[in-house]
Amino acid sequence: MEIKRYEEKYKDDVRFVCLNSNGPCKLNEKQQHLILTTYCDYFIEQEGNNCFVAVNKDDKAVGYILCAENYDKYKKIFRKEYLTRFRKIEISSRITAGVSSFFQAMYKKNYPAHMHIDILPEYQRLGLGHKLVDALCENLRAKGVKGVCLTMWSGNEKGGSFYKKYGFTLLSKWLITDVFALKF
Ligand SMILES: CC(C)(COP(=O)(O)OP(=O)(O)OC[C@H]1O[C@@H](n2cnc3c(N)ncnc32)[C@H](O)[C@@H]1OP(=O)(O)O)[C@@H](O)C(=O)NCCC(=O)NCCS
Known part of the structure; x- marks a missing residue:
């Protein structure tokens, strides 16, 4: 297993991991x-240089860490080019998409970057999560970014345990959302 910087050739693998990191995807198309x-x-289309993948021996990405290094830049592009993709879907989808942004905006001064990490079930608990966060931290530190945060569904015990073990701080708990962060 190896950690590599994201490249376009991993796009389909990464999208697959995104939908299947908690077991086979049961979601409908919408x-x-x-x-x-x-x-x-x-993240992969706009900030591929801030994304890393864990690849297996067949050069297939089985896990990833995706990051936006600056919240304001993310917000501008996400709102204009991505949030608008929900216009034809129901309003609740747009609200869901906006909740994470609310917290990222709240903590952007000390934690301008935010991230998402996912690994396919059969590759979890092998140390890849730690290696992916290491790779991202090194990349962000080299750019002078002060810190990274993330939001997580508070019922995610695996995720909560992982972030605490790595050294993330739990910044806040709000309804069903936990906010974790790491300062450099
Ligand atoms: C959370 C996740 C990214 C961690 O990556 P990982 O490669 O499995 O973690 P590592 O092997 O680097 O670290 C292991 C630690 O993570 C946590 N962890 C990983 N799998 C776990 C499991 N099945 N049950 C409980 N804790 C688990 C534990 O703290 C574990 O330490 P331990 O083995 O000493 O108890 C990965 O398990 C995953 O993708 N989970 C599903 C998707 C997800 O929850 N993503 C985060 C959304 S916010």
């Missing part, structure tokens, strides 16, 4: 569109 647009496509 829901898949929402998840991919909100948590995946912006």
Whole structure:
């Protein structure tokens, strides 16, 4: 297993991981569109240089860490080019997509970057998560970025345990959302 910087050739693998990191995807087409647009496509299409993949021996990406290094830049492009993709879907989809942004905006001063990490089930708990965060941190530090945050569904025990073990700080808990962050 190897950690590599994201390249276009991994796009389909990354989109697959995004939908299947908690087991085989049971979402309908509309829901898949929402998840991919909100948590995946912006990052790989606009900030591939801030994204890393874990690849297996067949050079297939089985996990990733995706990051937007500056919240204001992300907001501008996401709102204009990605959030608008939900106009033809129901309003609740747009609201879901907006919740994460609310927290990222709140903490952007100390944590201008935000990230998403996912690994296919059969490759979890092998240390890849730690290696992916290491790769991202090194990349962000080299750019002078001060810190990175993320939002997580508070029922995600695996994720919560992982972030605490790595050294992330739990910044806040609000309804069903936990906000974790790491300062450099
Ligand atoms: C959360 C995730 C990214 C962690 O990556 P990973 O490669 O599995 O984690 P690592 O092997 O680097 O670190 C292992 C630690 O992560 C946590 N962890 C990973 N899998 C776990 C599991 N099945 N149950 C409980 N804790 C788990 C534990 O803290 C574990 O330490 P331990 O083995 O000493 O208990 C990965 O498990 C994953 O993709 N999960 C599903 C999707 C997800 O929840 N993404 C985060 C959304 S915010």
